Amino acid sequence: MTVIKASAVTFTERSWDFANSLSWTQYTIDPTTIKPHEVIVRALTTSVNPSDLGIIGGGYGTAPKLRTEFGTAEPVRVGGNETLLRVEYVGSAITNFKVGDWVIPKSVGFGSWRSYAVVDTEEDPTVLVVVSSDDDKDFTLEQGATIMINPSTAYQILYQFISDWDGSGNDWIIQNAGNSQVAKYLTQFAKLINVKTISVVRDGKSQQEFDELYQYGATHVVNESDFLSDDFTAVTLPKWIGENGRVRLALNSIGGDTTRQLVNSLSQDGYFVTFGMIGRLPITYDGGVQLHKNITTKSYWLTANTLRDPEGKVATIKELLKLYRAGKIQNVPFEKNYFVAGKDDLKAVFLQAIERSKKGKQVVVYE
Known part of the structure; x- marks a missing residue:
């Protein structure tokens, strides 16, 4: 198995000066070293949401956790919550995921502004939620890219109060x-x-x-x-x-x-x-x-709801999947920003998406 070359957009101090506070961090993942309960996932899409910017800027929520897995001199934080991921490798003890599954994180704080991640499922085997797969033609990349935040927020608001x-x-x-x-x-x-x-x-x-x-x-x-x-x-x-x-x-x-x-x-x-x-x-x-x-x-705050009741978020996602598959709701369009590994600077792609976000929803698509 080939060593994976990956990229992340990281930060240490919270600041609204994104051009200077964000960094492009490059790292590697060796699939031969994954543990039995670990999964390697590749990002298909990653969103830029107003809450993501508020968290990085310091005016919204708490800072993401510091991470050491990137090999940086000091621990760093990864922004973003919403992402659609593809399972690339599974550990020997994994039974509920397979290569080719499309998944999203169950809870918040995943740190989605990165191209690859290693996810430990030992403590919580349902830390990732399967929403589709490579073979599923009834659910699109566009639907999966945004299902975590906007439709989930709208659906919960309608029924919570x-x-x-x-x-x-x-x-x-x-x-x-x-x-x-x-x-x-x-x-x-x-x-x-x-x-x-x-x-x-x-x-x-x-x-x-x-x-x-x-x-x-x-x-x-x-x-x-x-x-x-x-x-x-x-x-x-x-x-x-x-x-x-x-x-x-x-x-x-x-x-x-x-x-x-x-x-x-x-x-x-x-x-x-x-x-x-x-x-x-x-x-x-x-x-x-x-x-x-x-x-x-x-x-109402989706993040607080998810932290308080992660399984409630999973239930919301399942209801949304039913509606999508039944053709009862339209996906709301968004603007795509493309990242080509080995060619593009991931930080530059995200800065472009942040600037464009003033005019509407932005999603980074990994090619």
Whole structure:
């Protein structure tokens, strides 16, 4: 077996100066030395998510663990959580994985910005979750590349706070950042159970972008300026939802001015849920509205859910796989950034993806 030449994007100190804080670390893995319960996996894809940048920058979550397996002078950290991996080698005691399986990490903190990894399964044989294989034609690379974060977030949010969606068509969800990846998935999941959605988008979006959201199943799409007008809650919203309609869930991922109107839009006993803070803007709304409508304010964080209940994350992935295989949900497109081993600088590829992430989801594809 040939020694594997691998690459990782590493860091030691947390900083938003990615060009200087990130390093391209090259290392080798010798398959002949793997232990009976170890698996060698090769990255097929790796995502760049806002949370990844926040963790490296220091404004989000805890720092990844320090690693010594790369042979660096000092221990280093590897960024990233979301990755789709292929099993390349299995130890002699491995029975639940085979070469050619496509897998994802069960929990967080994997350190996904690397081309190869050795995974020890002795303590937890289910540390990797099989989602597909080389021979599986019903599940695509594009679906596997993003299943860990955005669709999982959307699916869990839909059911974590409200469990009695009645399917009558009278239940509604309203969300800012309506053209985000999470919003596009949530819209699809909601439509499957006949829950209607209103997606708020920043001013200046084209008709094509509006049409795209309607194709994913949005009931209404509204510009932010129209949403913030007094007429929205007084005139537009009542007309849209009808006499029996209830806005039961309001989703916030950006903060700022729209949070006030999200709360104003909720019906009696509604839930206001924050699951992201893209711009780190303040959350402000009228406490009187919360009091009189009995609004419940909650936060949602996929990482915390996964750490608290790893098997719950696995259950979510299994439900998503069923939906994908049944053709019930569309994968939301993303931009690909290619890394060719032996040719490209992995750090440069990730810096490009980080820069492009301002305009949408980025995925590094390993060739």
